[in-house]
Amino acid sequence: MDTARIRVAPSLLSADFADLAAQIEQVEDAGVNLLHVDVMDGHFVPNITFGPMMVDVIRRLARSELDVHLMISEPARYLENFVRAGSDYITFHVEAVGEAGPLLRAARALGARPGIALNPATGLKDLDGVLEASDLVVMMTVNPGFGGQRFLTEVVPKIRALYELRAEMGWEFEIEVDGGVNVETAEVAAWAGGDILVAGAAVFKAEDPRQAVRDIAAAGLKGVAKREDNAAFPLAPPGQSC
Numbered sequence: 001m002d003t004a005r006i007r008v009a010p011s012l013l014s015a016d017f018a019d020l021a022a023q024i025e026q027v028e029d030a031g032v033n034l035l036h037v038d039v040m041d042g043h044f045v046p047n048i049t050f051g052p053m054m055v056d057v058i059r060r061l062a063r064s065e066l067d068v069h070l071m072i073s074e075p076a077r078y079l080e081n082f083v084r085a086g087s088d089y090i091t092f093h094v095e096a097v098g099e100a101g102p103l104l105r106a107a108r109a110l111g112a113r114p115g116i117a118l119n120p121a122t123g124l125k126d127l128d129g130v131l132e133a134s135d136l137v138v139m140m141t142v143n144p145g146f147g148g149q150r151f152l153t154e155v156v157p158k159i160r161a162l163y164e165l166r167a168e169m170g171w172e173f174e175i176e177v178d179g180g181v182n183v184e185t186a187e188v189a190a191w192a193g194g195d196i197l198v199a200g201a202a203v204f205k206a207e208d209p210r211q212a213v214r215d216i217a218a219a220g221l222k223g224v225a226k227r228e229d230n231a232a233f234p235l236a237p238p239g240q241s242c
């Protein structure tokens with residue numbers, strides 16, 4: 001869903017792959033124009049999903065842009081294949097590379113919007129010199145590897161710090177919050193600074209995925225409004241579950 005301020009990007013990881021075309025159509029019906037595609041290699045994370053061939057299939061089934069999240073070791077080896085398969089945004093993890101800058105620039109030269117992802121335990125310091133070259137910063141609010149995990153509230157202050165740094169520096173990358181986003185946690189994710197909210201289980205395991213997309217977007221908009229009113233943290237403080 002694309003409201004003025006918040007985009008919900010459903011994560012296909014939780015979709016029914018036996019009926020992928022219908023699943024995509026359903027969320028696009030609700031206004032979605034960005035799909036999150038999780039690539040896992042069984043090495044950087046303990047789970048395996050799929051490669052460029054599947055991105056190409058999704059590309060042909062969807063009208064939406066594709067937000068491809070590489071949770072793989074050595075992303076440099078595969079970057080071009082994933083871009084050629086149809087990635088609009090291509091994101092790799094800062095933890096997976098020695099130096100992110102050259103790879104971000106390579107992704108841009110291939111015609112994609114480059115993104116950098118950060119695990120919950122990785123500090124913003126690791127993005128020094130990297131943010132300038134990124135169009136997207138993916139803040140993980142679960143440890144990557146699986147859908148359906150609990151949102152880690154302790155990441156919220158880091159998202160907020162990134163949001164403030166972006167404003168201070170006049171940068172224009174988008175901030176994406178990925179992991180455990182649902183109708184309860186979308187508000188704080190947006191309040192903290194998320195422009196794009198990824199939601200897998202909360203959309204595709206819902207009884208009505210269309211309604212779930214709308215509800216998550218509405219909760220996100222509430223979070224944006226609270227931030228603009230200078231309201232305090234709208235959920236439980238860090239360390240408590242939400």
Ligand code: DX5
Nearest residue numbers: 011144145147148180200201
């Ligand atoms: C986690 C993936 C996420 C995941 C989100 O490793 O990067 O994109 O699919 O799924 P939920 O919303 O179910 O936490």
Ligand code: ZN
Nearest residue numbers: 036038069178
């Ligand atoms: Zn993801």
